[in-house]
Amino acid sequence: MRLLRAHANMTRDFNAELQSHGLTVTDFEALSRLAESPTGSLRRVDLAAALRLTPSGVTRLLDGLQGCGLVCKEACSTDARVSYAHITDKGRERLAGAASTHLEALEGLFGERFSPQELSALCELLGRLPGAGGDEGPACPALNAADGVAAAKGT
């Protein structure tokens, strides 16, 4: 119950905060995943798994991001069924802008309430729940993504 309620609040707060950047939490995480990929691209099906969305959810999510020019679609040369989502430069910029305030908010939210040990304990415990583990990606892709953005911008 506490997990559910904590989630409801966090989602609302983060969505409100990210809204100033024109993103949702899911948008943000999707861009993070793409940004941290070596090629800047992911198959839609892999993105779906990473974001815990259904295929149709990914299609609609990317429709929106594509409409904003933050990602673009790429065909696969060896398999005509798959199409890749590729993050654009504009997408990386948007992500970078959102990441700074978003990470700051995260920092404030958790830093105020937990010691580093508590935080890692919480992370470990949550990681045991199904789907929350590190199998499909790092615990906090946003951090890596932020680095990736910095690298991409040549700074």
Next chain:
Amino acid sequence: MRLLRAHANMTRDFNAELQSHGLTVTDFEALSRLAESPTGSLRRVDLAAALRLTPSGVTRLLDGLQGCGLVCKEACSTDARVSYAHITDKGRERLAGAASTHLEALEGLFGERFSPQELSALCELLGRLPGAGGDEGPACPALNAADGVAAAKGT
């Protein structure tokens, strides 16, 4: 991130499981809150706070439950603005039916992965997050609600 992903999975799984009872997770929690209330009623605004929904979300939620005959609407004699949601006998039955399998599923999900100490630690940590605290109600109303149901049925 792990919290978000754990939530996504739990919500989907629980919704799938509760669907056999014709309920969603939110429906279930709403009925729990009503069932544990001494009068079986709550003001809509209080229910909204308890469930972390907006007022309009509560209206639509209760529209659905009312359509199924699980709750009914009651006017307030002293303040014509407020209307109470009141759980019906049918609502208590439905809740009781869902609670057994739902609590079993919860038991399985958490019991397998955590020791009792870990569970209480996790609960305490999550409780520090905004809105997840015990201010607006017990950490797990379902348990009390299940008792309340049993009592209501005269068992």
Next chain:
DNA sequence: TGGTAGAATTTGAGTACGCAAAGAAAGATA
């Protein structure tokens, strides 16, 4: 006594999903 500020609720419009079904293409089998 009338006017105004605030609270509880509903409604309209929009969004972000989910599920199930359909379409297109790859690989397997005969």
Next chain:
DNA sequence: TATCTTTCTTTGCGTACTCAAATTCTACCA
């Protein structure tokens, strides 16, 4: 080679929310 199954994606339809605005009522204050 022809068909059959599986995989990846999209589309139609439904649902559960959100926000903003409108409504109705209470409470306070001149």
